Amino acid sequence: MQKKKLNLSIKILIGLALGIVAGLFLPADFATAVVKPFGTLFLNLIKMVVVPLVFASIVVGTCGLNDAKSLGRLGGKTIIYYLFTTALAVTIGLAAANLFPVGRNLAFQMEAVSGAEPTSVVDTLLNIVPTNPIKALAEGNMLQVICFAIALGIGILLCGEKGQPLYRGINSLAEAMYSLTGAIMKLAPIAVFALVAPVVAINGPKSLLPMLGVILTVYGACLFHMLVVYSASVGGFAHISPVRFFKEAVPAMIFAFSSASSAATIPFSMDASDRLGVPPSVRSFILPLGATINMDGTAIYQGVCALFIANAYGISLTMGQQLTIILTCTLASIGTAGVPGAGAVMLTMVLSSVGLPAEGLAMGMVLGIDRILDMARTTVNITGDIACSVVVAASEKQLKQQHKNT
Numbered sequence: 001m002q003k004k005k006l007n008l009s010i011k012i013l014i015g016l017a018l019g020i021v022a023g024l025f026l027p028a029d030f031a032t033a034v035v036k037p038f039g040t041l042f043l044n045l046i047k048m049v050v051v052p053l054v055f056a057s058i059v060v061g062t063c064g065l066n067d068a069k070s071l072g073r074l075g076g077k078t079i080i081y082y083l084f085t086t087a088l089a090v091t092i093g094l095a096a097a098n099l100f101p102v103g104r105n106l107a108f109q110m111e112a113v114s115g116a117e118p119t120s121v122v123d124t125l126l127n128i129v130p131t132n133p134i135k136a137l138a139e140g141n142m143l144q145v146i147c148f149a150i151a152l153g154i155g156i157l158l159c160g161e162k163g164q165p166l167y168r169g170i171n172s173l174a175e176a177m178y179s180l181t182g183a184i185m186k187l188a189p190i191a192v193f194a195l196v197a198p199v200v201a202i203n204g205p206k207s208l209l210p211m212l213g214v215i216l217t218v219y220g221a222c223l224f225h226m227l228v229v230y231s232a233s234v235g236g237f238a239h240i241s242p243v244r245f246f247k248e249a250v251p252a253m254i255f256a257f258s259s260a261s262s263a264a265t266i267p268f269s270m271d272a273s274d275r276l277g278v279p280p281s282v283r284s285f286i287l288p289l290g291a292t293i294n295m296d297g298t299a300i301y302q303g304v305c306a307l308f309i310a311n312a313y314g315i316s317l318t319m320g321q322q323l324t325i326i327l328t329c330t331l332a333s334i335g336t337a338g339v340p341g342a343g344a345v346m347l348t349m350v351l352s353s354v355g356l357p358a359e360g361l362a363m364g365m366v367l368g369i370d371r372i373l374d375m376a377r378t379t380v381n382i383t384g385d386i387a388c389s390v391v392v393a394a395s396e397k398q399l400k401q402q403h404k405n406t
């Protein structure tokens with residue numbers, strides 16, 4: 001079993017390497033017209049299963065928790081961990097961009113300041129409860145799906161015996177979805193190849209060079225955050241060696257990197273979390289929630305880009321403004337969907353919170369390399385989710401240790 005899993009990881013790695021090499025040689029049109037559809041096909045298959053998978057596994061997970069108290073405790077710990085690490089992430093992003101002042105040489109003229117109107121915190125929170133659960137499921141609104149699934153799970157628990165047929169039905173749906181997802185995931189190595197090759201072919205070295213400073217700062221800060229914050233949290237709270245943690249997380253990380261979608265990576269993070277010993281009742285709750293509200297990589301990116309844009313216009317941000325950015329990014333991450341490009345939309349809100357231009361030349365430059373930055377931030381986003389599942393499971397004394405030596 002373990003050998004088979006390892007093989008899939010290696011195959012995914014090979015897919016990534018071949019995708020990068022092929023991207024360097026393939027013409028962009030060919031890569032887009034011929035290779036990309038295979039990646040899209042895989043993403044569609046994953047999207048097909050992800051809503052029923054998340055819905056069924058959260059209902060089953062909630063029923064497995066048995067009482068509202070443990071659900072509340074689990075939820076509380078998860079949200080505190082997510083918010084804390086996201087605030088830390090944006091601080092690291094800002095620190096990195098202060099240390100390497102990217103964009104200073106650009107000296108752009110300030111254009112009219114405008115941008116998306118920030119959604120209020122109250123609205124973001126109110127929006128979590130779906131007024132129409134079927135619509136939430138149909139639209140794949142993950143936070144609302146999670147809310148409805150938890151509520152249904154509680155309903156099943158409350159009605160005791162009478163809820164059992166429904167529980168068994170949803171449990172069986174969850175099992176079917178796990179099997180189907182497992183079968184689809186076997187295609188992951190090809191998907192990774194087909195997703196990465198067009199990105200490399202389109203963003204040739206020429207388009208990346210002018211923004212190399214921003215790319216290196218975002219990638220460097222992401223790497224730092226993963227190696228320091230996640231290693232410390234899984235090592236400190238769960239006594240899992242960082243080497244083992246990253247070894248198990250690697251397939252999910254590569255898939256997140258290739259797809260730039262936390263939501264599409266959920267099946268892979270579930271798998272990683274399983275191998276790290278996190279029980280289903282914990283991971284089926286924490287990971288889909290994390291894919292939607294925990295965006296450490298996105299926060300790093302927003303911190304770096306906010307400073308890059310300020311520098312490009314010769315504006316120096318005060319300590320107070322940087323604190324506003326930390327707060328806005330942390331809250332904005334809750335409302336950011338786990339799909340490609342969502343972080344860039346949220347960046348406009350972060351920029352408007354401190355009066356920086358959310359459109360214009362500098363933002364255009366950032367958008368031009370969005371996919372490249374998205375790949376790094378999504379990788380961090382889902383690694384943070386997996387780390388949280390391990391830490392919370394350990395704190396609940398539910399982390400299984402049997403795979404310790406693998």
Ligand code: ASP
Pocket residue numbers: 260261262263295297298336337338339340341342343344374377378381
């Ligand atoms: N693509 C990211 C994710 O799915 C969100 C973002 O654009 O930052 O996690």
